[in-house]
Structures are given as structure tokens and as C-alpha cells.
Amino acid sequence: MGGLLSYLPCKDVGPLRPTTGCTRPDGKAWADVVVKIGGSACTKKATFETLNDVALSAICGQLATLPKEGFSLAVVHGAGSFGHQHAKEYGVSKGAEKAMALSERLREGFAKTRLSVTTLNKHVITALLKEGLPAVSMSPCPFVETSAKKLVGGRLAPSTVDGTRGLLGRGFVPVVHGDAVLDESQGVAILSGDVWMVELCRELGAKSAVFVTDVDGVFTKPPWESGAQLVPEILVDPSGELELKGVSMDTASHDVTGGLKAKLESAAAVLIGAPSVQAVYIVKSGSNAAAQARLNVLPEGVLGTREVFIHEIAE
Ligand SMILES: Nc1ncnc2c1ncn2[C@@H]1O[C@H](COP(=O)(O)OP(=O)(O)OP(=O)(O)O)[C@@H](O)[C@H]1O
């Protein structure tokens, strides 16, 4: 890997890296589709360390057909009820006042959070393998670090990008997860899988970005409230501002990565940071919308939410 690959200019959202490009030397995407299996789509989020095997196998079954259809795939998954509770209880997201002076309790919480997310990762990998996908786990900790909760340098390190491309180049499906990571300023932090969506879409030249959850998309209010209506399209202006008038959201108290609001912001960041992505989809595991969104379409009448740039609408 490495060397002078064809350099496809990415939008100006971080330091340029002239030794690597966003596509393979033949101009194809490293991954056509990047999918985040949200914690809500692989776990029962309100019940501690409980797998949602029905939703998980539904999305894995849908993803399994992609390579047969000629599309390459990278997967991210969230933590759901494996990770958020420990992270919240032990203050892992907040970290320590001094990076090198972690309390014993914080170290315990960090270790438990990692055990929890890697346990879920094992379930996700197992479910993908069962569907015939050659899924290979990539754990961020300890190789990917943050500083004040943001990726060091604002991008993934070249070695991480090269490793991911190395797996894809050999026909594997890389699977990365939200994780507890080392942080330069606060010792430890939580790095959401949503951040990986932005980075992988950009670095792999993806065409389609799909966030899979346990509900049909974004609703005007929490979906369990009466009168909640599906929002079919969310517009993003070039500064990353989201048009969310009339939308209210609810976030579980133990969610340490900002819930749906943060996800929609990450989806906007995908549109800004990964010029190859035409639209970001927020869909339900196993739904017709999830099947369509994998292929970068969401026909009228199919329930799901599409997030697009305002200028795409104007064209
Ligand atoms: N207005 C809303 N529209 C849609 N979903 C909503 C809304 N308000 C709250 N929600 C909840 O947001 C959840 C999806 O966001 P969440 O942060 O749990 O995503 P996730 O990616 O699946 O989780 P994780 O961060 O664990 O990976 C849904 O399960 C839904 O119940």
C-alpha cells in the first residue's frame, strides 16, 4: 500500500495527504457503500448488554448480497447497550483532568467499556460471517487517538487508512466500532462510530452512506409519540447547517455520543467531507428502504430519510 496513487481532491475539511487518494488506482471506490449498523439496530438499547439478534441478522442478510451485486462494503457499528452504560457510569467520555493521571475507577470503566464493545463486535462479526461476508474486525483502541475528543489531526492516520484499504483490496469487509480510546488531553475518551462514517466515506471514496437504526428514519418527534411523521428528506447547506425545523428528538439518558442529533450532524459532515457521497440515508434494519439505500436510491413511497446537500436539489 502507499505510494503515489491517483490523488482525488477531497473537499477542504482537513490536512491534505498527497501520498494517498480517495479511490483505487483504477479510479474505483475502495468501498462503494459504507454502512453504520447503529447500536439501536444491533442491540436492545435500553437493556444492558442485550443483543437485538433479529434486527442484526436482518441487516447482515441485506448487506450480504452487495458483493454478489458487484459492490464493495465497509461496516461501522455503534455500541448500543454494550458500551454506553459503562461509559456513562464511569465518566469515560469526560476523561480525566490530566491525561496521564487516570483514577483507578476511570481505568476500570475504560477497560469495562472496551470489553463490552468488543463483545458486541464479536456478535456483529459472527452475524456477518454467518451471512457469508468475510468480515474482519478493526478496533480503534489503542491505535486511533483523540485530542479533546476529536481525532488527532482531524483525520485518520495514514496507517489506519492504508490498513483499511489493504483489507478491502483483498476482498475483506472491514468492520470498525465505536470505542473507548486514548485521548491526548483528557487521557481517555469515547470515539463514536458516527465519526468513522465521515472518515471512511471520505478515505474510501464511497458513493453511498447508510445509517441503519431501529426506526424508519427521522421523525418530526420521537417515533413512539403519537402524531410523529417521517421526514423524507433533510437538507444540508454547504456550511453543514441542517434544516431541522419542526423536528424534535429524544436521546436516551445513558447515550454518551449525542443520540440522533449527533448522528444527523455526522451525516451532514459526510456530505461535506466526502464529495463522492451523493446522499446519506437513515433507514430501518431489514426494511425495503435499507435494501434500496444500499444501492444509493430511495424511491418515492419507500419509508426512510435521505439527507442531501441543498445545491443538489437546485441542480
Ligand atoms: N425524532 C426522532 N426521529 C427518529 N428517531 C428518534 C427521534 N427521537 C428519538 N429517536 C430515537 O433515536 C434512535 C436512533 O438514534 P441512536 O443514537 O440510538 O442511533 P444508533 O446509531 O442506532 O445508536 P448508537 O449510538 O448506539 O450506535 C432511535 O432508536 C429512536 O428511537
Ligand SMILES: C=C(C)CCOP(=O)(O)O
Ligand atoms: C460508547 C461507546 C464505547 C462507543 C459509542 O459509539 P456509538 O454508539 O457509535 O456512538
